[in-house]
Amino acid sequence: xxxxxxxxxxxxxxxxxxxxxxxxxxxxxxxxxxxxxxxxxxxxxxxxxxxxxxxxxxxxxxxxxxxxxxxxxxxxxxxxxxxxxxxxxxxxxxxxxxxxxxxxxxxxxxxxxxxxxx
Amino acid sequence: xxxxxxxxxxxxxxxxxxxxxxxxxxxxxxxxxxxxxxxxxxxxxxxxxxxxxxxxxxxxxxxxxxxxxxxxxxxxxxxxxxxxxxxxxxxxxxxxxxxxxxxxxxxxxx
Numbered sequence: 001x002x003x004x005x006x007x008x009x010x011x012x013x014x015x016x017x018x019x020x021x022x023x024x025x026x027x028x029x030x031x032x033x034x035x036x037x038x039x040x041x042x043x044x045x046x047x048x049x050x051x052x053x054x055x056x057x058x059x060x061x062x063x064x065x066x067x068x069x070x071x072x073x074x075x076x077x078x079x080x081x082x083x084x085x086x087x088x089x090x091x092x093x094x095x096x097x098x099x100x101x102x103x104x105x106x107x108x109x110x111x112x113x114x115x116x117x118x
Numbered sequence: 119x120x121x122x123x124x125x126x127x128x129x130x131x132x133x134x135x136x137x138x139x140x141x142x143x144x145x146x147x148x149x150x151x152x153x154x155x156x157x158x159x160x161x162x163x164x165x166x167x168x169x170x171x172x173x174x175x176x177x178x179x180x181x182x183x184x185x186x187x188x189x190x191x192x193x194x195x196x197x198x199x200x201x202x203x204x205x206x207x208x209x210x211x212x213x214x215x216x217x218x219x220x221x222x223x224x225x226x227x228x
Contacts, residue, residue: 042218042221056214111159111160
């Protein structure tokens with residue numbers, strides 16, 4: 001089954017304790033991205049990756065790191081989590097845009113990781 | 119400052135009628151617009167998209183309209199079904215960055 005898998009689904013941690021949320025996709029997609037969802041703000045893009053070893057900042061990258069060493073994996077790292085990073089996080093992937101004009105097929109999202117930092 | 123706005127947090131519609139969800143944006147550089155549907159405890163699901171060079175795209179019961187002069191996007195669902203009850207997000211792309219609205223919760227009453 002084509003899917004984006006995030007782990008863990010739920011996580012409670014303490015301020016300052018480094019954590020990693022994993023994301024893996026089995027669709028051979030080039031693009032991957034991390035979002036956070038907060039009430040009244042919708043989804044905001046944290047980081048994205050256009051391919052292996054190519055990553056760039058989204059709208060709200062502060063306090064987060066990512067890496068893309070393999071095509072299928074795109075972990076989100078919080079080096080020193082703080083309470084304002086309490087949120088619902090989504091990983092997403094999509095194939096490369098094709099054609100002229102380019103056609104974008106939309107992201108496939110994971111089921112989410114609910115993170116609480118106390 | 120949000121570049122994509124959904125000003126209606128909720129919408130209630132009778133089954134069989136039309137649902138119209140609206141979205142406004144500020145950035146004229148957006149080249150693609152998308153709608154996603156989200157059920158509780160699940161990730162958003164891609165619904166339909168439209169390129170900035172078009173003004174309408176249709177897929178079954180779902181039609182997206184783009185009015186570039188007004189910087190306005192809308193999603194029409196006809197006929198609405200109870201299973202359409204969910205939160206709908208509009209999103210816009212500028213190069214490889216995506217901007218989402220805050221969502222509209224649609225309730226389709228049987």
